[in-house]
Amino acid sequence: MATVTPNLAVKDPRTRDSGGGSPPSYGGGGNGDPGGTNGAFSYGDRLRRARLGLVVGLVAVVMIFVGFTSVLLVRKGSPSFDPQTNTYSRDWVPVALPWSLLVVNTVVLLVSSITMEFARRDIARQVALAPVKSIPGVSLGDETGFPWLGSTVLLGLGFLAGQFLVWRVLREHHFFVYSGPSSSIAYVLFGTHALHLAGGVIALVYAAITSLLHRPVEARRIVIDVAAWYWHFMAVLWVYIFVLLLIAR
């Protein structure tokens, strides 16, 4: 429901000083004012804010992986003193990764990014067309579109299943989390990424639920938009982990 918020009268706050002085001025209403009147925020503000929040949050995630990357590089380059030979030695045995399986997983994730992007643009279009659709008597034809969101969730789950498979193959080849530092750090990188991706899947499921609950389309758009950018970031992060392990494991 569209509402119009009236300009409120300027209130004169009590500043109990020794009298005199002009009262502070407050902004009148005005649409599009950042912050607006009545503490209300426009949908455009909230979308921008949510995106900004996501970017900031992703910096934090990047720093976690910066930490892990430096562990990989430093641990790989650190020899340890072996008293039984009176020399320094390195114990780095590169983990044998199932590359074909990892490539399949990568493709799955990249495709899911594509479906995610279609979902994101789809709902953006829905928001743009909402004013038109609200005019009684106007119809834009068949409203059932392709379930992009659902596809992304499925592909995401497929990726996670693929990761579980990767870990099983590693175990079969006797690379456990404790089998040397190369293996350990590979598990840490895969596991942390998978955890973050699972969080993304939950966000998408939540977005799907909000659709079923008939939440306003703007609110849904914000959720899906933020989830989409997060999802793309997870894909980029995965490619980074893939390349890092390829060259530095």
Next chain:
Amino acid sequence: MGLALLAVIWLITFASTYFFIKHTWWLPVGASAAAAGIDRQFNVTYILMGIVFVLAQGALGLFVWQYRDRGSATKAEYSHGNAKMEVAWTVLTAILFVGLNLMGSPIWASERFQPAQASALPVEVTGMQFAWYFRYAGPDGKFGLTSPKLMDPSAGSEAAIGLDTSDPMAKDDVVTGTMVLPVNRQVDLTLRAVDVIHSFFVPNMRFKQDAVPGLAIHMHFTPTQVGDYEIACAELCGLGHYKMHGMLKVVSAEDFDKWLAAREAEKQ
């Protein structure tokens, strides 16, 4: 209230500075070749920082009293600052701090950038919960192998560090619980730790270095005065950290040779 602040701030400044200048509690006597340089740098630092300390605290105390609100007669000066002064004191501070640091770096370089001299006496220091052991290489000049599996502190010093007596180079190694060094000869220390991080700290030698498991860290110093000096552990290593101490005895070169020969003889 302004006067009280001034008085207390100035009093605290005076008291702190007094104890610094009086050396009431001060660095212990320096007995190594590096001590003079380190102490000199310490003095320069504390004098310069002391001057800044007195001036800053003095100004703070003075200003809060001098510029107290004395009623309608007082007016605050409306000023947002002074760019020229900002630049001036920024540059001066930078010169002071960086200059001070560069002044002390040759000492650091000579202590840490250069390895021990060829004529240095090699001594291995091993730290473990909660004791220090010292190993001398013996006539072959080489340290033998040790093995973690052979460690048994209850069976004496050699066993404490897990000396592998089957190794020919280990046969002449002397392991003691007291560190004995000849005066005026550089010692080439190898620092090791068995279990957790410890730190080998000899205040009188102005020497400190962490002993880290997985590393064999080379460090050197030169004792310049005969005497007994306490060794403390300076890295938290467990419940016995406070009582993990040792003793360094610096003796004349002849006394050292006699002492080492006696230890070697005991091993036969």
Next chain:
Amino acid sequence: MATSEVVHAHAAPQGFIRQYIFSLDHKVIGLQYFFLALTAVWVGMILSLFMRIHMVWPNANLPLIGHIQPEAYLSLVTMHGTIMVFFVLTTAPQGGFGNYFLPIQIGAPDMAFPVLNMLSFWTTFIAFIVMLAAFFVTGGAPLHGWTGYPPLSAVQSAGPGEGLGADLWITSIAIFCAASLMGALNFITTTLDLRAKGMSMMRMPLTVWSWFITAILGLLAFGVLLSAGILLLMDRNLGTSFYVPLVVVNGQVMAHRGGSPLLWQHLFWFFGHPEVYIAILPGMGVASQLLSTFSRKPIFGYKAMVYAMLGIGFLGFMVWGHHMFMSGMSPYSAFAFSILTMSIGVPSAIKTFNWLGTIWRGRVRFYTPMLFAVGFVSLFVSGGLSGPFLAQPTLDIPLHDTAFVVGHFHLIMGVAAIFGIFGATYYWFPKMFGRMMNERLGKIHFWFSFIGTYSIFMPMHYLGMAGQPRRYSQFTELAYLQHLIPLNRFITYAAIITISAQLIFVLNLFWSMLKGPKASDNPWEATTLEWTTATPPPHDNFGGHTPVVHNGPYEYGVPGAARDFILQTDPAITASPAH
């Protein structure tokens, strides 16, 4: 269906749970953080009291806890440091006052993400519970110090408390990392996106700048701590060897191979050094705010103050190695870290000069908040000037891991930052609770705290120079420490008195909340936005409208003005001199 729908911000909630427990109102959340920190600081102070008593009377039998064993002493040390650094110094200034006043000072109705804000508090709370739980499990709290160096922290048999207690400690810190990151996200987004009209970045109060920069530091630092902590948990429980090489503990050869204890130190201090700036920056912001307000003068060099804080924040990420000069790290790296560390003294000095410049030619009013601000400057100078000693690796050789370091960081973090919190409390109490705190009690509290903390921590520098190592439970074993015991006793007496005097503050706080004289909207005649709104502020902070800002934050004593202060929302002053 909706057109361009204007969604109202959440209306004032009903019900006790929604209003006080799971509130989305940043003001309530700020108070929740504040009271969490107040609880934590009393836990931390009592731990330190037991520590100080044991150090000088090692065989004493204390009421309730009996005789303290050396390992128990180290648990006190560990938990004291951890609780104070995380649950007091990272919580009260930022989570407490930052949460309460950042939105108001920029003219916003709330934080950008109120639900996330609520979650970040309750996550911090859970972290605190998990931390306290370490005291009550088998083996007790860990003894590895707040710095948690492996292998001591990584091998469960390396000491009492290194079992489940250490796992809980790490877990608590990991939870705290998540909470802090959530908070940082909110602070940064809010500062960038919710400023009212006219509130440009260079018109923000320095408190807002300090919270903003602190949040950026936290955003970049806590992720690395989290990664380090996860790996430590893995070394302890999953058999990995990130940090632990071949070691023999209690006669047993452990299964670890090849790990690097220095790796932990690098990761920890990459976080740890920005952390100490996180602890002090809000206090610097508050000091600037208070000195300006109570000298009735604009802050001297506003722009320089902003750039100095940015410089401190930036350089703060490049100096972590100065905690590792003695660690076995390359001496060349040590040299590089050393030069960078000395440079960080420069922006700190700029701020000090500017604080002095603010008081100079002002009209100083000696209300309690001002006393704590002046105290802050004095303590910051004292604590800061012992920095250049430690920043030089040459001098770090005799001073590292001695009481000198303890004196240094306590003066800065344990006193100056705390004085920032006290100053903020006395200053903003009227706005938060609608009543004034008692001035006489405030002044008594100040004097005891100022003289008391100097008496505790200044002597530690002498002890450190004389070679007294840190984290020693007693000084009975080394001959060269015996002559230092009387000074240690003096410190313990000072600590007992100073900690007891903090009861005056608590008394004043709670009594005034209930019975203090009612406060006007702007009792200090200050200029920033929180003083333009009602006391206490209404739910959306400004009673239905958004402020429009026309002036900078510290327009005091403007020539020709009717009063000696101009609110930020007052009409623009026409003669505005260059900053």
